[in-house]
Amino acid sequence: MVVKGLEGITALSSEICSIIDGVLTYRGYNIDDLAENSTFDEVAFLLWYNHLPNREELAEHRKALQENAQISDQLINQIRLFPKDAHPMTTLRTAVSALCMYDEEAEVNTAEANQRKAIRLTAKIPTIIAAIARIRDGLEPIAPRTDLGLVANFLYMLTGKEQSEVAVQALDKVLILQADHELNASTFAARVTAATLADMYSSVTAAIGALKGPLHGGANEQVMVMLREIGTAENTEPYILDKLNNKVKIMGFGHRVYKDGDPRAKHLRVMSKKLGEQHGDTKWYDISETVEQLVVTNKGLKPNVDFYSATVYHYLDLSEDLFTPLFAMSRITGWTAHILEQYHDNRLIRPRADYVGKTNQKYVPIENR
Numbered sequence: 039m040v041v042k043g044l045e046g047i048t049a050l051s052s053e054i055c056s057i058i059d060g061v062l063t064y065r066g067y068n069i070d071d072l073a074e075n076s077t078f079d080e081v082a083f084l085l086w087y088n089h090l091p092n093r094e095e096l097a098e099h100r101k102a103l104q105e106n107a108q109i110s111d112q113l114i115n116q117i118r119l120f121p122k123d124a125h126p127m128t129t130l131r132t133a134v135s136a137l138c139m140y141d142e143e144a145e146v147n148t149a150e151a152n153q154r155k156a157i158r159l160t161a162k163i164p165t166i167i168a169a170i171a172r173i174r175d176g177l178e179p180i181a182p183r184t185d186l187g188l189v190a191n192f193l194y195m196l197t198g199k200e201q202s203e204v205a206v207q208a209l210d211k212v213l214i215l216q217a218d219h220e221l222n223a224s225t226f227a228a229r230v231t232a233a234t235l236a237d238m239y240s241s242v243t244a245a246i247g248a249l250k251g252p253l254h255g256g257a258n259e260q261v262m263v264m265l266r267e268i269g270t271a272e273n274t275e276p277y278i279l280d281k282l283n284n285k286v287k288i289m290g291f292g293h294r295v296y297k298d299g300d301p302r303a304k305h306l307r308v309m310s311k312k313l314g315e316q317h318g319d320t321k322w323y324d325i326s327e328t329v330e331q332l333v334v335t336n337k338g339l340k341p342n343v344d345f346y347s348a349t350v351y352h353y354l355d356l357s358e359d360l361f362t363p364l365f366a367m368s369r370i371t372g373w374t375a376h377i378l379e380q381y382h383d384n385r386l387i388r389p390r391a392d393y394v395g396k397t398n399q400k401y402v403p404i405e406n407r
């Protein structure tokens with residue numbers, strides 16, 4: 039029997055992330071608890087090492103992330119050569135693929151070397167995204183500082199200014215919420231690639247490609263595009279009803295696993311409202327709330343993680359085409375945890391296809407066709 043889209047199929051066992059009865063946990067910790075109390079770098083530690091760090095472990099882990107944030111001049115020069123109008127997700131995918139060539143351990147497939155690669159990728163992706171954004175805007179890239187945490191450093195490298203604690207904490211929380219999500223499409227792509235025993239960079243490159251699509255991580259950018267198209271409070275209802283009547287999907291709604299709502303969305307809704315108020319302009323939040331009411335009432339679909347993360351990013355002054363790269367900056371922790379788990383107990387992932395094509399064809403020489 040073919041199950042289109044592999045819906046409901048259990049493809050592997052994992053100890054990293056669970057979604058049971060609508061409750062999301064990382065390594066057994068409820069996402070609500072982590073979102074309220076943890077930090078993004080601590081969550082990365084939890085995903086990789088399967089326990090919360092003590093003070094010493096956390097300090098060491100933060101130092102490792104800081105020390106590995108630098109990217110080479112060669113890579114920066116390559117980014118300068120890319121077309122300025124390329125989508126940052128495309129540039130990020132290519133830059134991460136190129137990063138492999140500057141890692142002396144790229145082809146060393148031991149658990150220790152792979153753990154070091156996970157740290158390097160997580161540390162360098164914020165630097166790459168900031169460099170892509172600045173070069174695209176005709177600005178010089180800014181080197182990472184060794185006295186700032188990963189999120190504060192990213193905002194500093196992006197803007198050239200140290201950002202407020204409110205902005206750093208808000209972004210940190212979004213990154214916690216997006217860090218892992220069981221066997222989503224990009225993580226599956228990463229694990230399928232890792233299962234061939236290809237290197238970690240190949241797996242992450244595959245994952246970035248999968249995340250880019252609007253049915254997955256790319257939906258967060260499309261949410262903001264939609265909100266701008268809606269434009270005004272008055273236009274919200276006719277716009278949404280027209281899309282639903284014409285069977286056009288509303289970005290940021292629905293989910294393959296959650297049928298009764300995504301537990302991450304409530305945190306992002308609260309954050310979006312608060313940041314909008316702090317921004318002195320809740321227009322996009324207000325329109326989002328109306329969109330939610332309309333889609334719930336008319337289609338019975340609830341917002342997923344991408345819906346309110348769009349306005350949160352917007353209120354943090356992050357440009358729309360960086361929304362999905364930011365998702366990747368978070369999900370790299372989950373991808374690498376899954377790749378490490380895949381290598382640890384590997385078997386090639388190779389399902390079957392039900393053949394429904396032509397049969398018994400006889401070869402016809404080209405002159406007779």
Ligand SMILES: CC(=O)SCCNC(=O)CCNC(=O)[C@H](O)C(C)(C)COP(=O)(O)OP(=O)(O)OC[C@H]1O[C@@H](n2cnc3c(N)ncnc32)[C@H](O)[C@@H]1OP(=O)(O)O
Binds near residue numbers: 290292339
């Ligand atoms: C981080 C993430 O990846 S979260 C998901 C991000 N993606 C989006 O927000 C894109 C919009 N949402 C969607 O496309 C889907 O809900 C997905 C891809 C998330 C899940 O897809 P599936 O489980 O394959 O559901 P599927 O696409 O088959 O939808 C089932 C029904 O609900 C409808 N539906 C699903 N999502 C939506 C939506 N966002 N807007 C309108 N209708 C929708 C479908 O049209 C279909 O209707 P039908 O039965 O009348 O044909």
Ligand SMILES: O=C([O-])CC(=O)C(=O)O
Binds near residue numbers: 216221254
């Ligand atoms: O699990 C999924 O299918 C998509 C998702 O919400 C995520 O990757 O965060």
